[in-house]
Amino acid sequence: MAAEETGAGVTIVDPALEQQAKPLADSLIADKAASRLAAQDPTLWGTEAEAEAAIRLSWTTLHKSSRPLIGEIEALRTELRSEGVDRVVLAGMGGSSLAPEVITGTEGVALTVLDTTDPGQVADALAGDLERTVLVVSSKSGGTVETDSHRRIFAKAFSDNGIDAKRRIVVVTDPGSPLAELSEQEGYRKVFLADPHVGGRYSALTAFGLVPAGLAGADVARLLDQAAGVADQLAADSEANPAVRLAAALGARHAQNAEKVVFADTGSGIKGFGDWAEQLIAESTGKQGTGLLPVVVESPEAAGFADAGADATPVAVGHAAAPAQLSVTGPLGAQFLLWEFATALAGRLLGINPFDQPDVEAAKKAARALLDQPSTSDSGAKPSFTDGAIEGYGLDAADLREALKSFVDSATGAPSAYLAVQAYLDRLDDASAAVLRPQLAKKTGLQTTFGWGPRFLHSTGQYHKGGHPNGFFLQLTGAAEQDLDVPDRPYTLAGLQLAQALGDGQVLAEHGRPVLRLHFTDRAAGLAQLVAALEDLA
Numbered sequence: 001m002a003a004e005e006t007g008a009g010v011t012i013v014d015p016a017l018e019q020q021a022k023p024l025a026d027s028l029i030a031d032k033a034a035s036r037l038a039a040q041d042p043t044l045w046g047t048e049a050e051a052e053a054a055i056r057l058s059w060t061t062l063h064k065s066s067r068p069l070i071g072e073i074e075a076l077r078t079e080l081r082s083e084g085v086d087r088v089v090l091a092g093m094g095g096s097s098l099a100p101e102v103i104t105g106t107e108g109v110a111l112t113v114l115d116t117t118d119p120g121q122v123a124d125a126l127a128g129d130l131e132r133t134v135l136v137v138s139s140k141s142g143g144t145v146e147t148d149s150h151r152r153i154f155a156k157a158f159s160d161n162g163i164d165a166k167r168r169i170v171v172v173t174d175p176g177s178p179l180a181e182l183s184e185q186e187g188y189r190k191v192f193l194a195d196p197h198v199g200g201r202y203s204a205l206t207a208f209g210l211v212p213a214g215l216a217g218a219d220v221a222r223l224l225d226q227a228a229g230v231a232d233q234l235a236a237d238s239e240a241n242p243a244v245r246l247a248a249a250l251g252a253r254h255a256q257n258a259e260k261v262v263f264a265d266t267g268s269g270i271k272g273f274g275d276w277a278e279q280l281i282a283e284s285t286g287k288q289g290t291g292l293l294p295v296v297v298e299s300p301e302a303a304g305f306a307d308a309g310a311d312a313t314p315v316a317v318g319h320a321a322a323p324a325q326l327s328v329t330g331p332l333g334a335q336f337l338l339w340e341f342a343t344a345l346a347g348r349l350l351g352i353n354p355f356d357q358p359d360v361e362a363a364k365k366a367a368r369a370l371l372d373q374p375s376t377s378d379s380g381a382k383p384s385f386t387d388g389a390i391e392g393y394g395l396d397a398a399d400l401r402e403a404l405k406s407f408v409d410s411a412t413g414a415p416s417a418y419l420a421v422q423a424y425l426d427r428l429d430d431a432s433a434a435v436l437r438p439q440l441a442k443k444t445g446l447q448t449t450f451g452w453g454p455r456f457l458h459s460t461g462q463y464h465k466g467g468h469p470n471g472f473f474l475q476l477t478g479a480a481e482q483d484l485d486v487p488d489r490p491y492t493l494a495g496l497q498l499a500q501a502l503g504d505g506q507v508l509a510e511h512g513r514p515v516l517r518l519h520f521t522d523r524a525a526g527l528a529q530l531v532a533a534l535e536d537l538a
């Protein structure tokens with residue numbers, strides 16, 4: 001095994017931060033927090049969190065308990081391939097897709113991930129070779145509307161193409177979930193029941209991470225080896241424990257109002273690690289008006305990292321590169337476990353329960369209420385302005401430039417603000433929208449996040465509503481060129497997508513968060529217009 005394959009390391013680059021983190025690390029060590037966490041002690045986060053923590057800690061030993069899954073996954077993969085089925089499509093949101101996406105991306109193995117309600121993106125996945133496709137439907141709760149919609153759409157498409165749908169659907173869910181029951185009724189090919197004592201964002205090394213990635217061809221046994229290689233290190237009540245160091249450093253920075261944690265990859269060899277860590281950190285800590293806000297940037301040279309201000313902590317995933325204050329090294333399986341330990345320990349330092357997500361449900365409820373209305377086409381709301389291919393909502397302005405100026409001025413005038421771009425678009429066909437993150441960050445000097453809707457609702461969405469109340473939200477929605485019916489449901493994907501944007505916008509506004517929504521009546525033209533208007537912003 002190469003050196004990179006064993007262990008994990010956290011370097012606190014800044015000597016001043018090392019000193020500031022020391023008392024927090026000492027308190028974790030004195031309280032034996034790491035060894036108690038490894039032993040699944042639910043009392044670490046106070047009495048209010050205890051009941052939930054008691055059913056959420058099995059992830060600390062998954063490197064052992066998940067072993068039997070490896071053979072099962074391999075057997076199913078061999079069987080499917082012998083039938084000519086070698087294209088894996090995964091339907092799953094948040095913790096039910098982020099880990100498999102990073103695992104397969106890192107190994108260079110193909111996996112089509114559906115964590116969207118964009119009709120164009122789903123239509124593109126349907127247009128792939130269905131004869132060779134297996135759909136993995138992953139949902140812990142078994143009730144997530146996006147995943148249920150994908151299952152319905154694919155089941156119909158298989159049948160319409162003369163393919164036996166039940167032989168092409170594999171399910172990962174918790175025992176007793178509505179999806180587990182339905183799978184039995186429908187006779188789906190195989191149901192992997194996951195450990196219910198692991199929450200979604202800690203589930204990378206359960207069936208949720210391993211089944212889709214393993215079916216796609218990733219070496220998932222190696223991931224467990226990598227996690228096993230750091231397990232003892234992470235359970236040690238010692239200054240050498242990288243999770244203790246990381247939690248203490250993040251806790252110390254949080255105490256200095258540097259709650260934004262900016263991630264840049266510095267050659268870790270892991271693809272998209274920030275997207276996975278984003279959910280873990282934001283959903284675990286962003287509540288009760290506090291938390292750590294992950295900001296994932298494009299490179300160490302990107303705006304937000306290279307010029308990080310006093311309100312941010314730049315973290316290198318990989319070797320230390322200026323101006324990173326922290327660097328975290330280790331192979332993917334080790335980093336999964338390290339960040340889970342560190343996040344749970346940071347939760348103790350921040351005084352929150354790292355296992356609930358109290359503000360996620362509100363947006364789901366608001367979206368459901370909109371879907372129940374006869375028309376989901378904006379509920380009759382009139383744009384405050386129309387400018388070329390863009391309609392603006394939520395802010396009184398004559399045109400796009402005035403709206404952007406007013407939005408950006410309020411954010412730059414507010415203490416310690418951050419901007420969040422929320423793009424309810426197609427993350428493949430409209431991928432260029434991601435340029436808005438560095439562009440806005442550079443223009444405003446503010447930490448700026450970017451999320452694809454509704455994917456981010458299951459990740460940073462918790463923080464946006466429950467975390468520090470200093471966010472300014474730029475929602476982007478777009479006209480759909482084509483739409484898809486959701487079989488046996490009274491809505492289409494485009495209707496659901498818009499209801500999710502409007503529902504979350506409503507909840508953000510109820511929480512006093514400023515929201516500007518820009519709707520592209522023509523996606524490409526609207527995006528080009530927005531980029532140009534931002535460029536001209538003084």
Ligand SMILES: O=P(O)(O)OC[C@H]1O[C@](O)(CO)[C@@H](O)[C@@H]1O
Pocket residue numbers: 093094095096138139140141142143144147200201283357360457458459
């Ligand atoms: O696996 P499920 O139950 O479909 O949930 C998906 C995601 O939704 C959330 O429950 C909340 O958004 C996440 O924590 C979870 O990873």
